Amino acid sequence: MRRWTGAWPVTDQAVAATGSRRFFGRQRELKALRADIERTGLDTLTGRKAPRARVLLVAGRPGSGRTALAEELAAEVADRYPDGIFRARLTEPGGVPVPTARAAQELLAALGVAEPPGAAEDELAELVRGAFAGRRAVLILDDAVDAEQADPLIPDEPETLVIGVAGGPLTGIPDVRPCTLGGLDPKSAIELLTSFTGSVRVTVDPQAAETLVEECGGLPAAVVLAGGWLSTHTKSSVADLAKRLREPSGDPLTRAFLLAHDGLPATAARILRFLALAPLGRADAHTASALAGCSVSAAATTLADFEALGLVSAGEDGQYEVRAHLVPLLRA
Numbered sequence: 001m002r003r004w005t006g007a008w009p010v011t012d013q014a015v016a017a018t019g020s021r022r023f024f025g026r027q028r029e030l031k032a033l034r035a036d037i038e039r040t041g042l043d044t045l046t047g048r049k050a051p052r053a054r055v056l057l058v059a060g061r062p063g064s065g066r067t068a069l070a071e072e073l074a075a076e077v078a079d080r081y082p083d084g085i086f087r088a089r090l091t092e093p094g095g096v097p098v099p100t101a102r103a104a105q106e107l108l109a110a111l112g113v114a115e116p117p118g119a120a121e122d123e124l125a126e127l128v129r130g131a132f133a134g135r136r137a138v139l140i141l142d143d144a145v146d147a148e149q150a151d152p153l154i155p156d157e158p159e160t161l162v163i164g165v166a167g168g169p170l171t172g173i174p175d176v177r178p179c180t181l182g183g184l185d186p187k188s189a190i191e192l193l194t195s196f197t198g199s200v201r202v203t204v205d206p207q208a209a210e211t212l213v214e215e216c217g218g219l220p221a222a223v224v225l226a227g228g229w230l231s232t233h234t235k236s237s238v239a240d241l242a243k244r245l246r247e248p249s250g251d252p253l254t255r256a257f258l259l260a261h262d263g264l265p266a267t268a269a270r271i272l273r274f275l276a277l278a279p280l281g282r283a284d285a286h287t288a289s290a291l292a293g294c295s296v297s298a299a300a301t302t303l304a305d306f307e308a309l310g311l312v313s314a315g316e317d318g319q320y321e322v323r324a325h326l327v328p329l330l331r332a
Contacts, residue, residue: 022195022224023072025188026065029179033058033073036177037161053132053139053160059168060181062325063221063253067142069181070163074138081161083135086110088153091143093281093327100152104128107153125152132157141165143324147172183218186210192220193238196227201238208239215245217252221310221325225256228309229263257329260309267294268302272311275322276330282321 036056056073060066074085088103104124108115111131115124132139132155140163144150147170154162154173164170169178184192190209194202202209216222230241241259248255261269274291275283283291285300292299303320306312312320322330 022192023068024191024195025184026069026072026181029058029069029181030073030076033069033179034077036179037077051156051158053155053157053162055154055162055164055173055176057164057166057170057173057176057178058181059166059178061167063219064181065184065220066165066181068220069179070140070142070165073163074140077138077161081136081138083137085138085140087140087142089142090149091145091324093276093322093324094331095328097145097149100125100149103149103153107131122152128153129156131155132160135160137161138163144170146170183216184213184220184223186213186218189213189216189218189220189223192223193227193230196224196231197238201230205238208237208242212238212242212245215242215252216256219252221323222252222256224310225253225260228311229256229260231308232305233263253325254329257326260311261330267292267298268305271299271302272306272322273330275306275312275320276327281327282315282319284318284320288320 033056037054058066058070058073078085086107088098088107090098090103092098099121101121101124104121104127105115107128108124108131111128113127113131115127119127129152135155135157136159138161139153139155141150141153142165144164144166146166150164150166150170151173164173164176166178170176183189190202190206190213193209193213212226213223216226226241226245230236230238233241244259245252245255248258250258261272264272271288271292271294275288278287278291285296285303288303289296289299294302303312303314306320307314310323311326312322314320
């Protein structure tokens, strides 16, 4: 699935691809979220038909895998929502909130609805809500800042499912119970690590693997960076990396990122830094080569390496984006 700023319909191919990417654990959370879809809401309990879409909320700190969980849930229930999956990104890569008016404009474009010239924010949001009328669809509101930003975009259609992704509760949106994420359980974290390293390096020293994922705090983003580092340092053991992660100060994600970043060649580090500053926070190989002053082929190879290391995500259109939870670390 693409993860760029803006709004777009998610293609069938992207939904199918979700099941093949690295996603481990969170079965308890997925079960709870699926049950929440069926849960009787307050409106039904009072004898009234629900006037709005069912809203689920995945809450967690950056790097906790909150967006990945929302994507996984959307893929699992896609057959029940034949009118499509749509996504609106509500925070810029650098952490700046996207104005509700702009998010509404981008959703209207994704829905194929013409935007009236000079329409005010309230009118645009009303058009979005109306465009979902009669649709059995999923709308992911990714990186929502607060209820005031997200609430105007929630459709007035009970057959639409909204999956909000945020750092905490969206206080003010009724009848929503957040699914709050902590770290992965050790077994799932080790499975995620193994998907990068292969089984041999983990099974030869399982205690070191447990120590490593503990140093990562079970945070999926930190485990991904650790796995990416090991995949490119084939002579280093899991125990070596666990020791290296233990030495610097800082939270698990910062320590894992600094280790990955400090091991990059100068040109690669420059490309990554400029990529975090690129327009809309994304770039293809041609843009990256211009920003960093290197050849297009070198930029293309480096971007592919970044994806393997867990530093960037790749879109279907050849564009790459620094993962949102890493942008503040690159700009620090």
